[in-house]
Amino acid sequence: MKILFIPGGSPATVFGLVPLAQALRGAGHDVLMASTEDMMPVVTGTGVPGIAVTPHDIWHYITKDREGNLKEIPDDLPRQGPFVGRWFAQMGADGLPVLLEITRGWRPDLVVGGSMSYAAPLLAAHLGIPYVRQAWDTDDSNAQDRGAERELQPELRALGLSRLPEPDLRIEICPPSLTPPEAPPARLMRWLPGNLQRGLEPWMFTRGDRRRVCVTAGSRATPERTFAFLRGLVENIAPLDAEIVVPAPDALAADLRAELDGVRTGWIPLDVLAPTCDLVVHHAGGATTMTTMNAGVPHLIIPEAVVFDAPARRIADFGAALVLSPAEATPERVAEACGRLLSDPSFKERALELSREIATMPLPAEMVGPLEKLAARGRG
Template sequence: MKILFLGAGSAATVYGLTPLATAARNAGHQVIMAAPRNVLPDIAALGITPFSATSTPIPHFRTKDRAGNPVTVPDNPVEGRLFTGRWFGRLAAASLEPLLGLTKDWRPDLIVGGTLTYAAPLVAHRLGVPYVRQAWDGKDFDGIDPGAGEELRPELDDLGLARLPDPALFIDISPPSLRPPHALPAQMMRWTPVNQQREAEPWMYTRGEQRRVCVTGGSRGLNFDFLKNMVETVSALDAEVVVAAPEELAAKLRDELDGVRAGWIPLDVVAPTSDLIVHHSGGVTSLTALHFGVPQLSLMESQDNASHGAALDRIADFGAGLSLQPGELTTDRIHAACRALLDDPSYTRQSQILAQEMASLPLASEVVAELEKLTA
């Protein structure tokens, strides 16, 4: 069987899909993962065949409409979700021609698209093959899909579709306790943290005398000032601080902040030795913290990240972490939240409950069998 996986413009989306893609390849199936050119090195580094869906840099779709006019990030969560759908819709539209060119010569039997890869259902419909939607994090997409549908109206009309096609199978990787009440029926799957690696050093996989706080802005690092502010605030705690960031940003941090330990630190190695993970409201980072049962503090820089908001709120409601909105990111609020998460053992206890739930879900290798049934 040939399976085409579709990621998006950040390494995190690749990491989210890799466990299932690797399991399918290990089961003997042919696998290609398509994504914007900027993340092809990440796909290749993880041993999967990459294909460029578009050479346009991903920030272009977020900051400009199809005519090249500037767009503004909304300042409220509802519009923020629609905005997210629209720019992922623009990414899908730009990806269609290259993807159809690929499938003309390498015809897949099945297409697996990540949460917001809207080209996946369109290409699958055009080819008449099953489409599977796999969550790459705990993001809710109810408020996002309508924005993508609006943006892709020309493409939907061309295919004679009133709306985006539903998947033949939805794969969810969230802990069952964090699924929203309105969640669609899903094939649950145990998700395994994936990221690019570097040589392991003893300090990464061992604990020191102090409690450890891991700070990360994700695989892209976000903007330097936001990351620097996160690190400076957390460094005021009585704890060891390590910063997982792309080397370019990490080097600047080391230059400007004395004694900070920053670099491309594999999160799956350092997370088990951490007492708290402070992050940028990243979906894959959040799942990694849950996987290892580590409390988390999510800091939302803008409403463009609102699509993660509901999932992070559910983590907070469960007592496994805390979340701060853009208007709440003061030094005092961040410091107080970190202190609460470090000093109250209930946060660790609740995080470990969710980790146990995730560990009980079907393995990716078991889910491959469900994919095979779709094409039988």
């Protein structure tokens, strides 16, 4: 069986699909992952064969429309959800011609796309093969899908469609306790980390004498976008007398080391570090959120975009996190929230409940049989 995976053009979206891709490779199937040119080191670094289908990175699609005109990025929820869907759709449309060319010589039996990988349903419709949609985080993406359908009207009309094709199978990784009641039916799969690794030092996977707080803005963090955010958080947390660790890309870590004494920073695999932490302070990115939940660690979540707010607040409503908007994240509020999360044992108890729930969900290897049957039905 040949399976084409299409993530969303960022490290987190690649990491989310890697465990299922590796499970299928481990079962003897041929797997190929198609993404943007800048994601090829990420894809191949996880051990999955990859091919680039567009030379542009995600910031090209976030900031420019199809004609190359600059976009206004909305900051309110009613507009931001559809806006995100539209630029994901624009990226999918841009890669579709290359995908059609690739699949003339390497025809897949099945296409697996991430939550907003809109090239996946379009390609599957062109080829007449089954399409699987695998969630890469806990967001339902409903608003994004509406925006994507508007953006993709030319591509949909070419297929004789007015709506995005429904997947033949949905795979959901959100633990049931956090799943919105209106979520469509899906087959549950246990989330596992699929991030890049590095050679480790013993302190990364062992606990020290002090409480450990992880502060991160995810794998896309850059000096230009997130340096001030991370530096401010570290300075706010410093009075708590905790060990502070900042997993960050190397370029950003070098700048942080130059300004923050006593802070450990660098590309530290978060799945290794998280179980040693007492608290993770983060931006609500999907991979960071899932890694923290999987490790059973409380969160302080400061969503970097309003579309991340609702999933973050579901974790807070469950009792495993506190959420502050960027406007609320003053030094006093951040220090107060961290102090509460570290001192109130109920947050740890609820975080462990989520971790145990995730551990009961079916492993990616258990998805291989259903996907084989789906592909066989597609072959008729």
